[in-house]
Amino acid sequence: MWAPDQRGYNLSDKLRGIRPYTIPVLAADVIGLLDAAGRAQAHLISHDWGAIVS
Incomplete structure (x- = not known):
């Protein structure tokens, strides 16, 4: 899990x-x-401005 x-x-x-x-x-x-992580897909959980990007 990442939290960038x-x-x-x-x-x-x-x-x-x-x-x-x-x-x-x-x-x-x-x-x-x-x-960079070699992932083709992922599940995104976001909030605030991150929700707009995701």
């Missing part, structure tokens, strides 16, 4: 502008985590 921070939250990098925080970019971050 979205970019800009907690200890993750705070990027400038709004483009790095668009839904397609944030969703690509999640896909990147799945790819």
